[in-house]
Amino acid sequence: MPENKKAVEEITSMDEDFAKWYTDIVKKAELMDYSSVKGCMVIEPYGYAIWENMVAVLDKKFKELGHQNVSMPMFIPESLLQKEKDHIEGFAPEVAWVTHGGEEKLQERLCVRPTSETLFCEHYAKIVHSWRDLPKLYNQWCSVVRWEKTTRPFLRSTEFQWQEGHTIHETPEEAMNETMQMLNVYHDFFKNVLAIPAIKGQKTESEKFAGAESTYTIEALMHDGKALQSATSHYFGDHFAKAFGIEFQNRDNKPQNPYQTSWGCTTRMIGAIIMAHGDDRGLVLPPKIAPIQVVIVPIAMKKEGVLEKANEIKNRLAKICRVKIDDSDKSPGWKFAEYEMRGIPLRLEIGPKDIEKNQCVIVRRDNLEKTFVNLDELETAIPELLEKVHSGMYEKALIRRNQMTHEAHNFEEFKNIAEKEAGFIKAMWCGNEECEKTSKEQTAFTSRCIKDDEGKIGDKCAICGRPAKHLVYWAKAY
RNA sequence: CGAGGUGUAGCUCAGCUGGUAGAGUGCUUGGUUUGGGACCAAGAUGCCGCAGGUUCGAGUCCUGUCACCUCGACCA
Numbered sequence: 001m002p003e004n005k006k007a008v009e010e011i012t013s014m015d016e017d018f019a020k021w022y023t024d025i026v027k028k029a030e031l032m033d034y035s036s037v038k039g040c041m042v043i044e045p046y047g048y049a050i051w052e053n054m055v056a057v058l059d060k061k062f063k064e065l066g067h068q069n070v071s072m073p074m075f076i077p078e079s080l081l082q083k084e085k086d087h088i089e090g091f092a093p094e095v096a097w098v099t100h101g102g103e104e105k106l107q108e109r110l111c112v113r114p115t116s117e118t119l120f121c122e123h124y125a126k127i128v129h130s131w132r133d134l135p136k137l138y139n140q141w142c143s144v145v146r147w148e149k150t151t152r153p154f155l156r157s158t159e160f161q162w163q164e165g166h167t168i169h170e171t172p173e174e175a176m177n178e179t180m181q182m183l184n185v186y187h188d189f190f191k192n193v194l195a196i197p198a199i200k201g202q203k204t205e206s207e208k209f210a211g212a213e214s215t216y217t218i219e220a221l222m223h224d225g226k227a228l229q230s231a232t233s234h235y236f237g238d239h240f241a242k243a244f245g246i247e248f249q250n251r252d253n254k255p256q257n258p259y260q261t262s263w264g265c266t267t268r269m270i271g272a273i274i275m276a277h278g279d280d281r282g283l284v285l286p287p288k289i290a291p292i293q294v295v296i297v298p299i300a301m302k303k304e305g306v307l308e309k310a311n312e313i314k315n316r317l318a319k320i321c322r323v324k325i326d327d328s329d330k331s332p333g334w335k336f337a338e339y340e341m342r343g344i345p346l347r348l349e350i351g352p353k354d355i356e357k358n359q360c361v362i363v364r365r366d367n368l369e370k371t372f373v374n375l376d377e378l379e380t381a382i383p384e385l386l387e388k389v390h391s392g393m394y395e396k397a398l399i400r401r402n403q404m405t406h407e408a409h410n411f412e413e414f415k416n417i418a419e420k421e422a423g424f425i426k427a428m429w430c431g432n433e434e435c436e437k438t439s440k441e442q443t444a445f446t447s448r449c450i451k452d453d454e455g456k457i458g459d460k461c462a463i464c465g466r467p468a469k470h471l472v473y474w475a476k477a478y
Numbered sequence: 479c480g481a482g483g484u485g486u487a488g489c490u491c492a493g494c495u496g497g498u499a500g501a502g503u504g505c506u507u508g509g510u511u512u513g514g515g516a517c518c519a520a521g522a523u524g525c526c527g528c529a530g531g532u533u534c535g536a537g538u539c540c541u542g543u544c545a546c547c548u549c550g551a552c553c554a
Contacts, residue, residue, distance in 0.1 A: 019548065027489095094553070115554095147550060149479055156553070217554095220533070229554060266554050333514035340514095351513060360510050361513080444550095478554095 011341065013280050018224040025274055026153045029283050029342050030126055039151035039158030042268070046342070049291035050270055051161060055141060057118060057193050057288070058163065058265070060184055067137040067165060072119040075110040080118050084243040087166035090210020090417045092145045095271035101214065112145040116433075117211065117236075117262060119265075120166040124258075131170050131250050134258060135178075139165040154271035155228070162266035168246070170259045175259035180233040182263040186231035193253045193287040194269065194274045194395040196220050196229055197401055199424070199473050201449030206433050209262075213237035219473065221401045222275035225422020227448050230272050233263035271478075274399055277366075283343025284365055286393060287386040292448070294382060295339045296325040299332050299351030310350050313360070313378065321382060340365060345389045346382065366392045405473075406460045414474075418443035424475050428468035430461035438463055443475040 011028060012020040026032055031047030041049065049441045059069070074099060084309050089472060090390035095111040113119070120138065128134060156387045165182060169175040174279050177470055183200060184318070190198040199241035210216035210232040218231045250256040277284040290419025294317055298310040310325055317323040324344075326335050332349070339347055351360040362381070366389045375382045408414035425445060436447050450470045461468045 017548090023547075034546070036545085090553095144554095146527085146553070155485095160554075162554075232554070264554075298512095302512080302524055305528095329511090331512055331514085331516050331517080333512085336513095349513065353513075397521045 006229075011280060014223060015477055020269075021278075021280075022275060023153065023265075025278055025282055025341075028338075031270065031274075032153050034153075038149060039159070041153055041157055042159070046291060047270060048283070050289055051267055052274075053289040053291065054193070055163070058185075058189060059141070061189070062165065063138050065181065065185070067135075067139045067167075068137045070140050071142070072113070072116045072140055073092055074113050076113055076116075076118055077108050077110055080122060083118060083121075084211045084240055087211035088238075091115070091146075094148060096145050096147050097371050102168060113142075113145055113262075114146045115262075116140065116142075116144075116164055116168065117240060120168075120242070120262075121240050121246060121260075123206075124168050124241075124260075125244050125246045128168060128248050128258060128331055131246055132432065133248060135167055135169045137165075137167045139163060139343075153219075154267055154274070159268050160439060162264050164262060164264045166231075168241075168250060168259045169260070170250070170258060172246075172259045175237075175261050176264050177212075178237050179216060179233050179261045179263070182261070183218065183233040186233070186263075186265060187218050187436060190218060190220065190230065191394065193288045194273055194276075194284065194388050195273060195397060196230075197394065197398045199449060199451065201225075201268055201451040201473065202354055203232075204433075204447045204472070205447050209234045211236065211239060213239060217449050219405060219475070220272050220276055221423060221475070222272070222277065222478070223398075223400075224275070225404055225476070226478055227473075228268070228272050228275065228478045229425065229448070230269060231263070231265035235262060236260040245424060277393055278343070281337070282341030283302075284393065285343035287345040287390050290323045290343065291322065291344050292342075292344050293321045293386060294323045294346045295344045295346055295437050296323065296348045296350065297332055297335045297339075298325070298327060299354075301327060303352045305355060306350065307353060307391040309355050313337065313348065313350060313375070313469070314377060317382060320379060321386065336363075346385055364389050364392070364395065375430060403453060407457055410460075410465065411463050414439070414445075415443055422476070424448070424473050426451075426457060426471060426473060427462035428456060428458045428463065430464055430466045431469040432461070432466070435461060435463035439474060444476050446477050448473045448475050448477065 002026045004289045006160055011024045030044045030047060032044055032278055033042040034043050091114045095114050096112040099106060124136065141163050143161045146226050148156050148158055151157050154389050167178050186197055190196045198220045200218050203215040203217050214235045216233045218230050219227045222228055238257040238259050239262050247255050247257060273286060274283060289453045296310050301307050307327060314323055314325045344367060345365050354360050358375050360375060362373050362385060363369055363370050405419055406417045406425055408417055408425050408427040414425060414427055440446050450472050452470055456471055456473055459468055
């Protein structure tokens with residue numbers, strides 16, 4: 001193969017050093033830059049454009065389902081944060097505190113929001129009085145701060161952008177439906193927009209959100225076999241309502257506490273698409289969120305008519321997709337490598353030879369397949385190809401996930417797989433936290449989620465051998 | 479927060495027992511090129527991470543500190 005090695009010279013290969021490959025891509029594709037504040041990053045235009053595209057799709061979906069956007073304060077008084085005991089215990093170790101306003105010391109210190117349950121609850125306590133006030137389906141797009149010990153771009157940063165939905169309902173059933181509905185929204189978003197097949201399930205007691213009654217998650221498998229918790233949806237029952245004194249008159253004219261949910265996803269999803277789809281040439285972006293879907297590379301631009309033709313194509317395509325033309329002085333080879341590195345789903349090459357034949361060359365980023373397309377058929381060919389790239393990416397990721405998912409029926413098997421294979425282990429579990437601890441200590445695999453909808457693969461816990469309650473997906477996690 | 483590693487040009491890095499700051503690549507300008515990271519010529523670019531210390535003299539030695547990376551513990 002006349003492979004030009006230079007094409008990948010500046011990106012560390014995945015197999016050689018996955019972590020370095022990741023940072024190389026993040027930097028080379030100009031997704032982000034480090035700032036002078038530890039753990040806080042500058043999201044650069046290309047990275048932010050990806051985020052904006054994700055936000056646009058999700059925000060539309062949320063609104064279709066009746067949610068409304070709001071904006072909550074970024075500061076939380078200490079006393080407010082402390083109202084729900086489990087919640088404060090979970091978040092206290094990682095909050096940033098504001099102690100001074102100007103030169104003056106504050107009477108009560110304020111924490112920079114790590115999440116906004118407490119603020120929503122305080123507000124709900126004021127505005128919810130009757131069953132007629134329910135439900136409230138609120139969401140906010142904002143950034144939050146968690147003082148993490150170690151940080152990595154997009155995967156774990158001190159400040160990160162996210163969306164947090166907070167809803168409040170009349171009945172537990174309604175709240176639980178909301179929790180599951182939003183989990184499904186995330187799962188579908190991963191499949192239909194990000195082309196990632198995520199595992200959907202429930203967190204165990206030890207992994208659930210601080211203050212939640214139950215937490216649901218989608219877990220995505222990365223190229224190196226580690227799992228990434230990619231979005232969560234929580235059912236709160238009436239814990240928070242009781243702690244914050246949220247009460248309404250129900251249909252029987254009696255006082256009652258309402259039921260709540262919260263659900264969120266973050267810029268970590270950018271990390272997920274990098275590590276789920278990327279390759280040694282760089283990023284591979286799902287067409288639906290790619291800031292540029294088609295890049296046009298004119299060949300032998302100075303020859304008569306080439307640039308004109310390329311621009312004509314660009315103007316046509318601009319009506320149906322996000323298109324860019326690169327008419328810079330760089331060599332075609334440089335441009336090919338550059339836009340592959342940036343993950344652009346389709347490259348359109350047009351040169352004198354093509355123009356003679358009224359055609360162009362289109363190359364897919366996901367499998368590098370070349371096709372010749374008649375110029376008269378571009379308007380139908382491009383959307384079709386974008387769709388093919390999407391499904392090609394999803395299929396590839398699904399096949400890899402299946403290949404990297406193994407069943408274990410006892411602890412010997414479990415340890416063997418954990419040692420030799422990366423990826424998910426499907427194994428039965430007795431429900432005992434001790435077994436999660438044992439697995440973590442001996443294999444570094446943690447429970448990712450309970451997945452009872454797949455049916456049992458045994459009746460004994462794969463770790464301790466006692467009667468099993470649940471099928472659990474286990475993995476090394478980010 | 480524990481263990482280890484790295485900070486020198488935009489990037490990747492060299493710089494010996496202390497003695498005027500280097501290369502490749504990138505960048506700028508002009509020209510020739512163009513189907514997988516082109517070529518020629520001319521140019522610009524450094525608080526050697528930061529702060530102290532030792533020394534006649536520190537990129538180099540010492541102390542501290544900060545940031546980043548890896549592996550743990552913690553987490554979206």
